[in-house]
Amino acid sequence: MKDSKSNKLFSKWVHVKHGVPQGLVLGPLLFLIYINDLSLRISKLANPILFADDTSVIISNTNPEEFKNNINSVMTEITNWFQSNLLTMNCNKTHFMQFLTKKQNERKIPIIIPNSIKTNINSTKFLGLIIDNTLLWKDHIAALTSKLNKACYASRAIKPFMFVDILRMVCFSYVHSVMSCGIIFGGSSHHSNSIFKIQNRIIRIITNTGSHDSCHQLFKQLHFSLPSQYIFS
Numbered sequence: 001m002k003d004s005k006s007n008k009l010f011s012k013w014v015h016v017k018h019g020v021p022q023g024l025v026l027g028p029l030l031f032l033i034y035i036n037d038l039s040l041r042i043s044k045l046a047n048p049i050l051f052a053d054d055t056s057v058i059i060s061n062t063n064p065e066e067f068k069n070n071i072n073s074v075m076t077e078i079t080n081w082f083q084s085n086l087l088t089m090n091c092n093k094t095h096f097m098q099f100l101t102k103k104q105n106e107r108k109i110p111i112i113i114p115n116s117i118k119t120n121i122n123s124t125k126f127l128g129l130i131i132d133n134t135l136l137w138k139d140h141i142a143a144l145t146s147k148l149n150k151a152c153y154a155s156r157a158i159k160p161f162m163f164v165d166i167l168r169m170v171c172f173s174y175v176h177s178v179m180s181c182g183i184i185f186g187g188s189s190h191h192s193n194s195i196f197k198i199q200n201r202i203i204r205i206i207t208n209t210g211s212h213d214s215c216h217q218l219f220k221q222l223h224f225s226l227p228s229q230y231i232f233s
Contacts, residue, residue, distance in 0.1 A: 187230030
């Protein structure tokens with residue numbers, strides 16, 4: 001949700017989970033047959049995004065009342081579509097998130113779907129990313145920090161048994177892959193500084209340097225810098 005000079009644009013993301021029988025050769029084909037016309041059903045009111053078995057819907061409007069009406073209309077269309085196609089919406093994995101700026105207040109809009117009432121959430125996991133309603137990526141970076149702390153401990157544990165080149169290879173596979181997850185989004189966030197600090201610790205473990213030594217030259221040698229990786233991405 002973002003500000004403009006004269007009005008506000010209200011935007012809500014609807015994340016719907018559904019599925020087809022798992023493990024069947026015809027599974028992907030059945031899914032495509034089921035899902036191919038859902039986007040056409042709601043395209044006049046919202047922007048549907050389909051990826052595999054996840055469906056997301058972005059709803060935007062400058063008028064608060066029309067915004068609320070569009071949400072309910074979209075949910076009605078989706079519910080009717082599910083019933084017509086003999087599918088069931090997974091209410092436990094269906095979430096509503098309203099995007100905000102720092103200057104905006106959240107509008108409480110309860111959404112009624114079959115056997116459930118959904119309210120706004122602050123963050124949700126989507127395709128491996130934890131997206132928050134202000135797009136600051138704080139929750140996503142916190143999750144990565146937890147994984148990298150474990151990687152830091154593992155690097156320290158295996159260090160006595162490995163040469164530097166092998167240790168560097170292990171860290172690249174165990175640390176770099178985690179660090180790079182969603183870096184194009186959260187790499188510019190000030191919260192990413194916590195990842196950079198852990199990276200410094202891991203670099204010092206690999207190179208056997210002191211805790212107060214500069215990592216500037218070490219990053220150049222190992223090509224392992226978070227800011228450089230963000231710029232490259």
